[in-house]
Amino acid sequence: MSNINIRRDVKDSFYRYKMPRLVSKIEGKGNGIKTVISNMSDVARALSRPPSYPTKFFGIELGAQVKIEDKNDRYIVNGVHEADKLQSLLDVFITKFVLCASCKSPETDLVIKDGTILRQCMACGKRTEVDMRHRLSIYILKNPPPKVKKSGQHAAPDSSSAPHNGISDSKNPSDEDDDQDELTRQITNDAANLKIDDSDSDRWDIDADVSEEAVARRQRELAGSLTLDERDEFENDLDSKDPYDELGDFITEGSHSDKEIFAKSKDLGLSKKHRATIVIIQCLFTNKDILGQIQSHASLLRSFGDSEKHQKSILGGFERLLGETYPELMPRTSHIFKALYEEDIVDEDSFLVWSEKPSKKYTSRENSKKIHEYSEKFIQWLKEAEEDDSEEDSD
Ligand SMILES: [Zn+2]
Structure with missing residues (x-):
């Protein structure tokens, strides 16, 4: 699996913010045909967002039903959707709900204050409002992001590509050694x-x-x-x-x-x-x-x-x-x-x-x-x- 720049408009291989390329596959037939995004949780982790947000965003943008099963790590959009199309929609999601509106850093957290969703930027310190008219904003208000833990760890503890995951407690390294x-x-x-x-x-x-x-x-x-x-x-x-x-x-x-x-x-x-x-x-x-x-x-x-x-x-x-x-x-x-x-x-x-x-x-x-x-x-x-x-x- 390959990593790509979180901002795909940045053509710089030294750009430090990377995420895995979306991987999707088509399952089922006829009316039940659907697109399963196999690595949604990895991608979401790299963006420090819950996987449900980009999944829901796809559903809204494509006018399709989505199925979010955090427990089984399954993220599904009904219907057939090309991988490229989804990747481009992810760019839109990133622009609207991840990047700092001021300095374009992807190192942001979502903060909800007085019913408004803000991107708190770790690079420049600014707080910028997301597009509150987007239907995803309603979804986010109903399903607020998990609170940022003191350790700076955002998503799952094994986050491997998060742009700003803090230092997690060190696992006993001997597990992997022969x-x-x-x-x-x-x-x-x-x-x-x-x-x-x-x-x-x-x-x-x-x-x-x-x-x-x-x-x-x-x-x-x-x-x-x-x-x-x-x-x-x-x-x-x-x-x-x-x-x-x-x-x-x-x-x-x-x-x-x-x-x-x-x-x-x-x-x-x-x-x-x-x-x-x-x-x-x-x-x-x-x-x-x-x-x-x-x-x-x-x-x-x-x-x-x-x-x-x-x-x-x-x-x-x-x-x-x-x-x-x-x-x-x-x-x-x-x-x-x-x-x-x-x-x-x-x-x-x-x-x-x-x-x-x-x-x-x-x-x-x-x-x-x-x-x-x-x-x-x-x-x-x-x-x-x-x-x-x-x-x-x-x-
Ligand atoms: Zn900023």
Whole structure:
């Protein structure tokens, strides 16, 4: 399954707000024929809205009956509806009921005040009214959104693609592991015991920090959080389509093999570019099994080159993935880095340079700090391994 930008009008593969493409299938026959939206709850989670809202919206716009079964995770629109049509209607839903009317950020919560539905924006702090004449507004008033929990967690606790899900309590990471060597065991225990610093866990709350600095930071994140120089690097030719975006689009179309992705990178003149690896990590790693994906895409990540710059970009790409897309996996940083090391994607020296200080280049400074903390076990292990090596060498 592939991820697409929540704002499809934004053609930027670095755009951090992604959602899964709608998947639908036709079931039944004759009068009972219906369109089942199989991943409505995933899509809705990415938008921080209950799945019933976009489903109901489709029904209203298409003049069709809908069936909402939260218990069975079934979301159905009667009749036959093309996937493209539904995706376009979702764009309308997003514009009307998700995006901040002022800054277009999708990081909003719905708040009901005096019978009016407002989008509370986490990026600029504004509250903007939704179209109260739309019939969905009546539905929302009757079925108000669940209250935002203090943790900042919006929808289901396993939300994987929510643009602003907070840090959930760390699940015992050992559940998924089979390689239980000493380091892994240590890391696992540590991660399970580590208390996540939740001092900023309420930053997406209704009373979120709207100080100038916080707003500026989120705005930067909105813009893709790259420095101006970096964006210039590939944006100075405004006439042509950005090759990085083209690569991102190609990957998110899905169903391309790694070989094809590399061939495409070559066509686009990116086969030696370190920044291409960031696009690949951002667009290709679309589920939480990061270790499995590192294994299966290792040779693709290695093919772009192994210079210090390449390795730095790859680490940045993973920092971004952990900080922005899967913050709940940050406690697993040491595992993930170990896999990068074992797959010869990032070497010792690059890890040691990286470990020297957190940066806010790829994710917020707070997240970068956390990722550095969670990587400590691995970095320490690397340093010790290096000492052992040099002892052996001196013989
Ligand atoms: Zn806003």
